[in-house]
Amino acid sequence: MKIGERGQVTIPKSIREKYGFLPQIEVEFVLQNKGIGILIRKKTKHVSPVDQVYGILQKNVRTDPYIESIRGR
Numbered sequence: 114m115k116i117g118e119r120g121q122v123t124i125p126k127s128i129r130e131k132y133g134f135l136p137q138i139e140v141e142f143v144l145q146n147k148g149i150g151i152l153i154r155k156k157t158k159h160v161s162p163v164d165q166v167y168g169i170l171q172k173n174v175r176t177d178p179y180i181e182s183i184r185g186r
């Protein structure tokens with residue numbers, strides 16, 4: 114595979130299909146092995162673990178009755 118004049122490369126179809134690199138998906142390049150290699154991965158927004166679970170619990174709900182019910186009391 115060669116890099117084209119405009120710096121473009123084509124990811125083979127088998128790899129695109131296997132890893133879900135569909136049209137319009139953003140990717141990022143990450144240096145690996147002290148700059149010897151490059152990892153191409155889908156770009157994702159970093160979300161803190163707290164933000165991922167924030168709001169899943171109902172507000173103003175007592176936990177004691179729930180704990181008692183799962184303990185079988």
